[in-house]
Amino acid sequence: MTEINLANLMSPVAPTWCPGCGNFSILTALKQALIELKLNMEDVVIVFGIGCSGNTADFIKCYGLHGLHGRGMANAIGIKLANHRQKVIMIGGDGDVYGEGLNHLVAACRGNHDVTAVVFNNHRYSLTTGQSSPTSNKGTISKSTPQGLIEDPIGVLSIAVSNGAGFVARAYAGKLKQMVEMIKAGILYEGFSLIDVQQPCPTFNKEQDYAWYQQNVFDLPVDYDPSNQGQALMTLLDKDKLGLGILYQNNARKAYHDEIPQLSEKTLIEQFPKEINLSKAISEFI
């Protein structure tokens, strides 16, 4: 066993993000969370989407799967079902997880699959030079929407809260300590955890810079009760102010793999059938 520490997580590849990008602090928070959880290197898998966030694949050493745009969640669920002792983390951006992969996000919520999704939400498709994304504000002018974006931004956390996700949180790239706590809590939660990380993109999102965030984020009040689904939805209806913290947590719901009888004692990978007897399988064909 190899315990996780900063040196072990260090990739030989240097990040290619822009100076001032929120991704740097999110990566720092992710590493810090893994270290504080005292996990082993071989017990964590990270699935990466495509985008600036997905490029994290090259900037951290771990068991990794760098998949297709939008589909990482589906990979992550497959990994968890094959070996549910693994801590499975999915990293993607707002375009990846909330746009191309929305169907898979909803499926992950409905199944309460024990995967932790950390979504780097900068409200832009930045790797493709800054087009508007599903979380961009109405009216956003970008190369793909020069006349201004007509759609409303997606209320994706409400979708998650109302469709079975057991753990929904919002963090902000400018608040490292809180991010670490959110990621740790998400990984420890046995079910689907969605952590939406609000992050500035200094290159392609000039409207929502650090100063804008300072004005528009707030910590959820101390008496906020994350087990109250209605309150979570009410909080999320206010799209102007972004509450940070655990918005919703349902400790009563089992994770998907916990409801599969054939996984009750061993993981699937531990049950590789070196020998198999087909008698039962052919009994209806005799």
Place this chain on the structure above:
Amino acid sequence: MDLESLNWKIAAKAGEGVMSSAKLFAKACKRQGLSVFNYYEYPSLIKGGLQSGLVSAALQGATCQRRHLDLLIIFHEKFINDHLAELDENSLVIINANAFDASKYPELKTKVVAINLTKIARDQGANPLASNIAAIGLSACLFGMDLGIMGRVAVEEFAKNKEAAEKNLLVLQAAFKLAQQMVDDSSLTPFGNLINTGVDEQILVSGNEAIGLGALAAGLQFYSAYPMTPATGLLHFLAEQQNDYPIVVKHAEDEIAAINHALGASFAGVRAMTGSSGGGFALMVEALSFAGVAEIPLVVLEAVRQGPATGLPTWTSQGDLNFILGAGHGDFLRVILTPGDVQEHFVLSKLAVELAEKYQLPVLIMSDKYILETNQTMPKMLLKQENKRFSMLNDGQLGETGLTEGEYLRYKYSENGISPRSIPGQVNALQLSNSYEHDEYGFAIEDAITTKKMVDKRAAKLEALQKDLPKPLYLGSKNPEKILISFGSTINVLRDLLLDEAAAKTAVIHLPCVCPFPALELEGLLEGKNAEVFVLEGNATGQLAALIKRETNLPKLRSILRYDGRPFYSEELVEFLKNQQLNEQYRLI
């Protein structure tokens, strides 16, 4: 008189239960030791429309459906017109009715007997659907079958509902008795006594079930899919196995998720598979390309139906060959297996799972509605199967590896292109399985030298792979005048064709694998043969013929094409061998 074969069909509206009654009849024939081909035609709806179940059974042969029927049982008079071409003066039609007026059908040469099957069922206090059981009871008498066997088959089928099972048995016996009385008073003529060999060593399975059994035998542990005819049978079969075998089956939200679940599971080390028909497979192809570049083992069933687009959902086709050959962007190595009969579906499905792991690439099984949803007999397989891991670090064992940190490289260059694969949970064997082009560890790269080396590494697997692929099968005349080349399910029809004396100077070549294409083997089989060569396939453009022309130096090839959703019929091919004529549903070019 001993009967060595029978051709039997039952036709009714969808929802009237002919699917299960035909299967019962097929199973009873199998239990008498015969070979059976149990073929279904049905529309893409739940209630109404014509649906039929056919049973061809024989001591020798019965490898495909036959056009000519001995006995046709129909539940509605209007369906008689749909079956005129299948009947002659030796056939018998039983219609579920009180009376039948033959004068309305001047072109009908066949004797029609009206029997109220529903009344037989009702008289025994059974559900009207048990009219199906009455139909097989009558059939058992007319074909001189063992009523005891038929009764056991029927009772087993309804084992979950004891009351229904008991009533069905009464209906079966009552119908058998009624038929006996009608034989005695000469209102019905029996066909003879179907042979009972006393040796029942076969199983009766569909192509889908045979694929499922083969995959299970190979240690498949994960299957994810979205329902789509005609691949749904595999999803149902494997889902049912979850109670008894270490397999997880996931009905995914869409086909894109299905294939990506399978890739995730495979990356984590379990043998994984997905399946769909052409439309669903179309959604999967980006991920197929991912499997190619990331070298993640994956098996995909492409269950072809007549297209394009939604096409004819419940009718057969081999029209997706070009699509499967080219599916996925970029160059990557793949295997396409094209099994023929259900036994080959079992064998090649097992092989597919093993090849995918051994060579770390996508293996596609291309089959079609015709055989996937047909029940066919095959010899019982070895029941105790053994499996070992291929091309995996430490044979896939989790935990300590004996490696030091930084030593392991997922995509390490190797002579045969295969690099041992680590899986999450193995110590000091970190890796990044990457959809981007990558270096030996897995980190994304863009430099020209590494790119070429990696493309070459993956392509290098071809040489070793070719030795593990199934070879073309040559059957029939050693000095043929005609050679018929086919792939996939068509061999079932061609085996039957070869039994006809008109095929004495005919040979058949079946291709169980079309990619990598067995060019040398096929050229070898045709070397020195002075014969006309025809390629038979179920599509409109001659896709297999074009592939053969591209991959070999074979001279003139002609094509026999069928693309109306129906399978080939051996009777129609016999006509072709005799008179060079095919009916208007075929195209000869």
